[in-house]
Amino acid sequence: xxxxxxxxxxxxxxxxxxxxxxxxxxxxxxxxxxxxxxxxxxxxxxxxxxxxxxxxxxxxxxxxxxxxxxxxxxxxxxxxxxxxxxxxxxxxxxxxxxxxxxxxxxxxxxxxxxxxxxxxxxxxxxxxxxxxxxxxxxxxxxxxxxxxxxxxxxxxx
Amino acid sequence: xxxxxxxxxxxxxxxxxxxxxxxxxxxxxxxxxxxxxxxxxxxxxxxxxxxxxxxxxxxxxxxxxxxxxxxxxxxxxxxxxxxxxxxxxxxxxxxxxxxxxxxxxxxxxxxxxxxxxxxxxxxxxxxxxxxxxxxxxxxxxxxxxxxxxxxxxxxxxxxxxxxxxxxxxxxxxxxxxxxxxxxxxxxxxxxxxxxxxxxxxxxxxxxxxxxxxxxxxxxxxx
Numbered sequence: 001x002x003x004x005x006x007x008x009x010x011x012x013x014x015x016x017x018x019x020x021x022x023x024x025x026x027x028x029x030x031x032x033x034x035x036x037x038x039x040x041x042x043x044x045x046x047x048x049x050x051x052x053x054x055x056x057x058x059x060x061x062x063x064x065x066x067x068x069x070x071x072x073x074x075x076x077x078x079x080x081x082x083x084x085x086x087x088x089x090x091x092x093x094x095x096x097x098x099x100x101x102x103x104x105x106x107x108x109x110x111x112x113x114x115x116x117x118x119x120x121x122x123x124x125x126x127x128x129x130x131x132x133x134x135x136x137x138x139x140x141x142x143x144x145x146x147x148x149x150x151x152x153x154x155x156x157x
Numbered sequence: 158x159x160x161x162x163x164x165x166x167x168x169x170x171x172x173x174x175x176x177x178x179x180x181x182x183x184x185x186x187x188x189x190x191x192x193x194x195x196x197x198x199x200x201x202x203x204x205x206x207x208x209x210x211x212x213x214x215x216x217x218x219x220x221x222x223x224x225x226x227x228x229x230x231x232x233x234x235x236x237x238x239x240x241x242x243x244x245x246x247x248x249x250x251x252x253x254x255x256x257x258x259x260x261x262x263x264x265x266x267x268x269x270x271x272x273x274x275x276x277x278x279x280x281x282x283x284x285x286x287x288x289x290x291x292x293x294x295x296x297x298x299x300x301x302x303x304x305x306x307x308x309x310x311x312x313x314x315x316x317x318x319x320x321x322x323x324x325x326x327x328x329x330x331x332x333x334x335x336x337x338x339x340x341x342x343x344x345x346x347x348x349x350x351x352x353x354x355x356x357x358x359x360x361x362x363x364x365x366x367x368x369x370x371x372x373x374x375x376x377x378x379x
Contacts, residue, residue: 004240071313071361072354073320076333084346 028104036117043118044125051130066130069123077120081112166348170339177323177335178356184251184319184331185360189312191255196262203267214263221260226318229253230325246327254322258315265311269304270296302375309368316360332356 012018050062069077090108097105104110167174202214221229234249273296281291323334330338332353340349 068354068358071317071358071365073317073333073357075320075324076350076353076357079324079333079337080346080350083340084350 036114039118040121040125043122047122047126048129051126052133066123066126069119070127074120077116078113081116082109085112163348167352173335173339174352177330177332181319181331185316187251188254192258192262195259196266199263200266204270218260218263221257226257226321227325229257234327246329250322250327250329261311265304265307269300272303273299302377305371313361313364
C-alpha cells in the first residue's frame with residue numbers, strides 16, 4: 001500500500017507529456033465508441049427487422065447470426081478481426097481515411113476494432129429490439145383477444 | 158476451407174483446445190462463486206436499514222461496475238506485484254472477474270428484493286410474522302424467482318468476459334489464449350478461431366438452456 005501513497009511514484013503523471021498521452025488515448029476511446037455506437041444502432045435495427053421478417057428463412061438465418069455474434073466474447077471478435085481481416089481491406093482503410101481524422105485512425109487496426117464492435121453490439125441491440133417487439137405484439141394480441149376487436153393496437157400488426 | 162479440413166485441424170490440435178476449454182470452465186466456476194458471495198453481501202449492505210452501510214455498498218457497486226475489467230486485471234496483477242504483493246495470475250484473474258461480476262450481481266439481487274411489493278411485507282409484518290419469518294417465507298422465495306433470469310444473463314456475460322483474462326497480461330491458458338497459440342503456430346487463423354468460437358458457443362448455449370430450464374421450473378404462474 002505504501003507504494004500507492006508515495007508521491008514519488010506518481011511523478012510520472014505530471015512530468016513530460018504523460019498526462020497528455022493518457023488524455024489522447026481517452027479521446028480515441030470516446031471517438032471509437034461514438035462511431036461504433038452509431039453503426040451498431042443502424043445495423044442492429046436492420047438485423048432486428050430481418051429477425052422479425054415474415055419470411056421464415058430470412059428470420060431463421062438472422063436469428064442464427066444474432067445468436068452467434070451475441071454469444072461470442074467481444075475480445076474474441078476484436079482479436080479475430082485484427083488477425084484475420086484481409087490486408088487489402090486494412091490498406092483500403094488506411095488510404096481512404098480522411099485527413100481530418102485523428103492520427104490513431106491511420107492504422108488499419110482501428111477498422112478491425114470498429115468491425116468487431118459493430119458485429120457484437122448490433123447483435124445485442126437486434127436481440128433486445130426483437131424481444132421488445134415480440135413482447136409488445138403478444139401484449140396487443142392479448143388485448144385484442146380480450147376486447148374482441150382489431151382496433152387499439154399500438155404496435156402495428 | 159472444407160468441413161473435412163476443419164475436423165482434421167481440430168483432431169490435430171485437440172489437446173490445446175481441451176486444456177483451454179477446461180481452464181475457461183474453471184475460471185468461470187471459481188469467479189461465479191466469488192461473484193455470488195460478494196454480490197449477496199453487497200446487496201445485503203445496500204438494503205440494510207443503516208445509511209452508511211447503503212453508501213458503502215453503492216460505492217462498491219459503482220466502482221467495480223464502471224472500471225473496465227481489463228483495467229481491473231491490470232491493477233490486480235501488475236499493480237499489486239509492483240506494490241510488493243506476491244499475487245499469482247490465477248488468483249488475480251478469478252478475483253478480478255469475480256469482484257467485477259459481483260457488482261452486477263449485487264444490483265440484480267437488490268432489484269429482486271425490491272420487486273416484492275412493499276404492501277406484502279407490511280401485510281406479513283402486521284399479520285404477526287417476525288422480520289426473519291417475513292424474509293424467509295415472503296420476500297426471498299419471490300425475490301429468488303425474479304432474480305433467476307438476470308443472474309443467468311450475468312453468468313453468460315461472465316463466460317464471455319473470461320476471454321479478456323486470456324488476452325491480458327495474466328496470460329492464463331484459456332480457450333482464446335490457446336486459439337492464439339494454435340493460430341500463431343499454424344498460421345491458420347480462421348480454423349484456429351473457428352474452433353475457439355465453437356467452444357465459447359458450447360458454453361454460452363449450455364448456460365442459456367440451463368437458465369431457460371430454471372426459469373420454466375420456477376416460473377410464477379399467474
